[in-house]
Amino acid sequence: MMKGIVARLLAATIAVSATSAAAVEISMERGNATSKITVTGSIERGDAKRFKDFWDENAYDSFRFIVSLDSPGGSLNDGIEIGQFIRKNGAHTEVRRYSGEVPGRYREELSGAQCYSACALAFMGGVEREIADDGKIGFHQFYGGSSSSATEAMEHTQYISAYLAGYLRDMGAKPELFELLSGTSPGDMFIPNSAQIAALNIVPQLGFHDFRLMPKDGLIVATAVDERNPGALERLYEIETLCWKKHPIINLYAASERQGLSPEMASRSTAHIDGFRIDTTSGSYEYGSDRIKLYPNQRLLASLIIDPKVARALGSGSGMVVVNSYTASGVLIGGRIEAPSGGDQAVLASFRECL
Missing domain, CATH: 2.60.40 (Immunoglobulin-like)
Structure with a gap:
């Protein structure tokens, strides 16, 4: 019952940090042991299904998969679904930007990678996570959908907040990340520095720690x-x-x-x-x-x-x-x-x- 309510509310909730960005593009660079799936552009409604279908058709012949993200954000629901799918399949994530595909050549890594809003939630699905030295990741509140009353709006916000907090916890983030996210307005962005990235477990620390x-x-x-x-x-x-x-x-x-x-x-x-x-x-x-x-x-x-x-x-x-x-x-x-x-x-x- 609760899961169904949250799913309906998420379907009506979109968090877009750059509406002018192009729709998401998904491609793969195949390797012998490790293959990389790149996701670039704004994450829109239905892109979680597109990502899953792409995975089912292309993710084979490798022992390890990395999902490389470079996106300004988009649909909250789809970002979480992509993250859950990545975790279910044991894939790793990274924030990196690459040049376009050139037949017969590996793509070149470029500077300026960013992963904001819904992209950051998808990133958290990685079993292992890495951010390029000059890359940035950002979090903020979700944009609420339309509600007919203040009571409905409050219930909507409570359901989505609980679901989002649970997702971040399941992905291994510290509870403080949700607090910082919740305190950042939808029009702003919390971009953690390297110390905060480690302290909040946005990029998992090595070994057994924090007993x-x-x-x-x-x-x-x-x-x-x-x-x-x-x-x-x-x-x-x-x-x-x-x-x-x-x-x-x-x-x-x-x-x-x-x-x-x-x-x-x-x-x-x-x-x-x-x-x-x-x-x-x-x-x-x-x-x-x-x-x-x-x-x-x-x-x-x-x-x-x-x-x-x-x-x-x-x-x-x-x-x-x-x-x-x-x-x-x-x-x-x-x-x-x-x-x-x-x-x-x-x-x-x-x-x-x-x-």
């Missing part, structure tokens, strides 16, 4: 996810730190039970796992198989038991967690923790009772 403290089974744990970490063999999606019975523990999770370990992989006799390594700014620490527990047929991959001094070092700066195994066994579990200057206070707090 959150939360209660779990009577304990306090710190947890962070990195949806870019899992790969063809790599499974690690979430890292959790906690103190259990005076032992610092690191739990490692896959994104879903389906991506967990099979019984054969979790068996000590077949998985060839001989321990794990923790790299910190104060040194590297090796642990044997007696300090690791593997779990089959569930999202939880492994529990690592570490020493208090290692827990303290891990909470005080960036580090790396690596489970030692032969990749031929199908087990590859590891990820980098990126901490702010002075360490991650949530990780330290989760270990506090063990230090």
Whole structure:
């Protein structure tokens, strides 16, 4: 019911930042491993369907797809739909401007790329996102559609605002981005600088970062996810730190039970796992198989038991967690923790009772 209401309201809501721009143009530059789909011009109603149809007809014979955007904006609904489709298909996005197509030649990168309004929302759908050094991305309030009364207009705005906030959250943006967007009038543009782009997670930061403290089974744990970490063999999606019975523990999770370990992989006799390594700014620490527990047929991959001094070092700066195994066994579990200057206070707090 709610989804249907939002869809109807979005269909009546257009956010155009440059009405004089040409309609969107979609093309592809095909590579062996990576292919690039370029989207240029104003995004109008129906362009999300055009983009999906183009993808279905052309996105093949590559392992990786990048959607390159250079657009002044357009239809809010279509921008979000394009972003959701990009995320569903695991594609990456970039803000870059290219020269026109020349048969037999790769297009030349040009300066002045911009991605505003609805384009910025489509950009947020990328699993990985990149903005050219001189490129700009911009956000602002959406333009409301016509309403017959003040009450209807308020309901309209509330529905669309909630939907937009949820979309940005699902794409990994910090909540502050929606606040800044909402505080910028439709005739203006919030163009974040490089520091804001990183702080608002408009371009995702590398590694596991911004751990959150939360209660779990009577304990306090710190947890962070990195949806870019899992790969063809790599499974690690979430890292959790906690103190259990005076032992610092690191739990490692896959994104879903389906991506967990099979019984054969979790068996000590077949998985060839001989321990794990923790790299910190104060040194590297090796642990044997007696300090690791593997779990089959569930999202939880492994529990690592570490020493208090290692827990303290891990909470005080960036580090790396690596489970030692032969990749031929199908087990590859590891990820980098990126901490702010002075360490991650949530990780330290989760270990506090063990230090």
